[in-house]
Every structure is written in C-alpha cells, then in structure tokens.
Amino acid sequence: MPELPEVETTRRGIAPHILNQRISQVIVRDHRLRWPIPTDLAQQLEQQRVTEIQRRGKYLLLTLPTGTLILHLGMSGNLRVLPAGSAVLKHAHLDIVFANQQCLRLHDPRRFGAVLFTVDPVEQHPLIKDLGVEPLEKALTGDYLFTRSRGRKIPIKSFVMDGKIVVGVGNIYASESLFLAGIHPKRHAGRITLARYVTLVGVIKKVLRAAIKQGGTTLRDFVNSDGKPGYFSQHLRVYGRDGEPCHHCQHTIRHCIIGQRATYYCPHCQT
DNA sequence: CCGGACGCCTGTCGGC
DNA sequence: TGCCGACAGGCGTCCG
Numbered sequence: 001m002p003e004l005p006e007v008e009t010t011r012r013g014i015a016p017h018i019l020n021q022r023i024s025q026v027i028v029r030d031h032r033l034r035w036p037i038p039t040d041l042a043q044q045l046e047q048q049r050v051t052e053i054q055r056r057g058k059y060l061l062l063t064l065p066t067g068t069l070i071l072h073l074g075m076s077g078n079l080r081v082l083p084a085g086s087a088v089l090k091h092a093h094l095d096i097v098f099a100n101q102q103c104l105r106l107h108d109p110r111r112f113g114a115v116l117f118t119v120d121p122v123e124q125h126p127l128i129k130d131l132g133v134e135p136l137e138k139a140l141t142g143d144y145l146f147t148r149s150r151g152r153k154i155p156i157k158s159f160v161m162d163g164k165i166v167v168g169v170g171n172i173y174a175s176e177s178l179f180l181a182g183i184h185p186k187r188h189a190g191r192i193t194l195a196r197y198v199t200l201v202g203v204i205k206k207v208l209r210a211a212i213k214q215g216g217t218t219l220r221d222f223v224n225s226d227g228k229p230g231y232f233s234q235h236l237r238v239y240g241r242d243g244e245p246c247h248h249c250q251h252t253i254r255h256c257i258i259g260q261r262a263t264y265y266c267p268h269c270q271t
Numbered sequence: 272c273c274g275g276a277c278g279c280c281t282g283t284c285g286g287c
Numbered sequence: 288t289g290c291c292g293a294c295a296g297g298c299g300t301c302c303g
Contacts, residue, residue, distance in 0.1 A: 003296060034279075034298085058297075075297055076281075091281085110280045112297060127299090154274060163298075170296055219296060220283080239296095260276070262294085 002073045004135065004168025005211035006222050006230060007058050010079050013225030015053045017081045017102050018062075022049050027095040029088070034074060034114045037094065044117045045069065045096065056122075057131050057167030067119035070127065074112025080105050081225045109221075132165040135204050140166055142198030149189035149197075156192060157185035158259045160204070169204060172217055172239045175264045177204045179238045184270040185263045186256070210235065238264040 002010070026042035038044070044067065052063035060079070062069040071079070084101045094106040094115055106115065118125050133139035148165055149156075159165060161174050169177065178185050180203035183196060192200075216222060216230030219240070223229055237247060241264060242255040251268035 006296075032280090072297085074280090075295070108280095109282065110295085110297095112280070152273080158274085161297095172296060217296075222296070259274090261297095 002058060002077065002216070002222060003170035003173050004055075004058060004208055005173070005214075005232065006216035006224075007055055007060060007073065007168070008212050009216040009224050009230060010073070011053055011055045011060055014079055014081055014104060017100075017225075018050050018096075018098055018104055019053055020049055020051065021098040021100050021102065022047065023064075023096055024099045025095075025097040027097065028093070029095075030091075030093040030111075033093065033108065033111050034072070035116065037115045038117055041115070041117060056128060057134070057163055058170070059128065061122055063122075067117055068122040068125075070114065070116040070118065070122065070125065071106070072114040072127075074108060074110060074114070076110040076221060077106060077108035077113035078221070078223050079225060080107065080223070080227055130164055131167050132163060133167070135166050135168050135208055140201055140204070142194055142201045145197045145201060146192075146194045149192065152190040153188045155186045155258050156183055156189045157263055159189035160200070161259070161261075166204075168208070171261050171263075172219075172236070173204070173207055173211065175239045176207050176237055179264075179266060179270060180207065182270055185258055185265050187271075238266060240264065 023045045026045050028037050031037040048064040050062050054061045060071040082103045082105055084097050084103045091109045092105055092107050096104040122128055149159060157174050157178060160169050181200040211217060211232040214230055214232035215224055217232040218229035238253050241253045244253050246253055246266040246269060249268045251266055253264055254267050255262055255264045
C-alpha cells in the first residue's frame with residue numbers, strides 16, 4: 001500500500017492528535033506482524049509522552065523519552081485516530097490509547113507491517129541505518145543518482161525503488177516518475193546520462209509533492225488517519241492504465257513485470 | 272558485490 | 288453459485 005506520500009499523509013494526520021500526549025494503555029490483539037510485536041511493548045510505552053513524530057522513508061518514528069517506536073505499514077496497513085473504545089473490527093492488531101481518550105489504531109490485514117521499539121539511537125537501528133537519501137531533501141540530486149548508478153545493470157525502475165539508494169519511491173510512483181522523465185523502466189541504471197537523471201530527480205520530487213497534496217493514492221484500501229482515501233489516483237498517468245491511450249501521444253500504455261512488480265509505461269514516450 | 276527470485280499474509284476479482 | 292488462480296501499494300533474505 002503506502003509509499004512515501006501515504007506515510008507522510010498518515011504522519012501529518014496523526015501528529016496533532018498525539019503529539020505531547022501521554023500513552024495510558026497499549027493493547028496488542030495480534031502480535032503476528034512481519035516481526036512479532038515485542039511482548040514488553042506496553043511496558044515500554046505506557047505513561048510516556050510522544051515528543052516527536054517523524055518519517056524516515058516509509059517508516060514512522062515516534063520519539064519517547066526512553067526510545068523510539070518504529071512503525072511500518074507494509075502493503076495493507078493504516079493508522080487511524082479514533083475515540084478510545086471504538087468498535088474493534090477485524091485486523092485491528094494494535095491500539096495505543098492516550099490519556100486524552102484518543103486511540104491510535106493499526107489495522108493491517110496482510111500483516112506485512114511492523115511495530116518495533118528501540119532504546120538505541122534510531123538511526124543505528126538495522127532497519128534504518130542503511131536507508132538511502134530522502135527524495136524531498138536536497139541530498140537527492142541528479143548527480144547523486146548518476147554517481148550511485150555507474151556500473152550497474154539493474155533496471156532503472158528497480159534502482160529508484162531500492163531503499164538503499166533513495167527511500168519512499170514505491171511501485172506506483174516509480175512508474176509515474178519514469179513516464180514523466182521519458183525513461184524506459186527497463187533501461188539499465190548505469191546507462192542513463194547525468195542530464196536524464198537531473199530530469200528524473202525533478203519529476204520524482206514533483207510527483208511526490210503533488211501526491212502528498214492530494215492526500216496520497218488510494219487504489220483499494222489506503223485511508224488516512226481520518227479514514228478518508230487519497231485523491232492522487234485521479235492524477236496517475238500510467239499506473240494501472242494498461243491498454244488505455246497515453247495522455248501525451250495517444251499510443252497504448254503497456255505493462256511488464258520488473259522485479260516481480262507490475263510496471264506501466266508508454267512505449268512511445270519512454271526510451 | 273550484484274541482480275533476481277522467494278516468501279511472508281489476507282482479500283478481491285475474473286474466468287470457467 | 289462455487290471454486291481456483293492471479294494479483295495487490297513492501298522488503299528482508301537467500302541463491303547463483
């Protein structure tokens with residue numbers, strides 16, 4: 001499900017409700033996520049205040065005085081802010097209840113998400129320490145991608161989805177960005193010019209910012225912290241449009257599989 | 272080191 | 288109507 005825009009939408013949605021609030025109760029209904037939810041999570045969290053709510057790639061990081069709660073939404077996760085005591089539906093695996101009677105609830109049918117707690121500096125955590133640059137920060141430049149890609153034969157689509165290079169660009173926004181940059185998704189990363197990487201970086205930033213403005217993309221089940229869908233779906237140029245005409249040249253949008261993931265592109269506009 | 276495949280899960284949808 | 292396979296927004300791990 002959630003790529004950077006959806007996670008950022010979630011972060012912005014939950015922050016006003018839980019920032020500086022004290023956690024009064026933690027309810028784990030099912031600990032079987034990608035990794036088991038730590039058995040001592042309640043003990044680690046209860047009675048503490050959330051002092052910061054940050055995002056690193058697709059991870060949400062809640063800072064507490066004693067450590068950091070690491071949340072990942074996997075493919076099907078969402079986080080909602082509900083009144084404490086709201087009806088519990090299927091797959092509501094975790095509730096973090098606050099003293100102000102708000103409840104942060106993780107819902108994740110496929111259970112690919114994660115809930116972990118670390119007392120060490122979070123930037124040293126194994127899941128965080130090797131992450132690549134943030135796409136909306138200055139560190140992502142055409143030069144950076146050009147340099148990192150030299151000698152690599154990986155398809156450019158897999159390269160921009162590699163979280164050790166740049167974080168947050170998932171399957172939808174990779175297809176969309178490559179379309180806007182006019183780059184064929186199978187092109188070897190090491191055989192793309194600096195000029196084209198400069199273009200690509202420009203469109204990645206543009207697409208992610210536009211998607212955040214629309215509250216993310218809802219294909220099937222993404223909802224924000226208020227339970228509402230994202231509206232960037234209406235702006236998708238190629239994703240999911242197999243067989244339909246390209247808005248730019250009218251040729252037929254095609255799809256192929258790259259790295260086990262459906263990939264959409266215009267064979268005429270992308271070379 | 273690199274690139275590609277696999278597996279983790281449940282829900283939904285299309286075809287027969 | 289029912290069954291069955293394919294597929295879905297991620298990513299750590301393993302293999303050659």
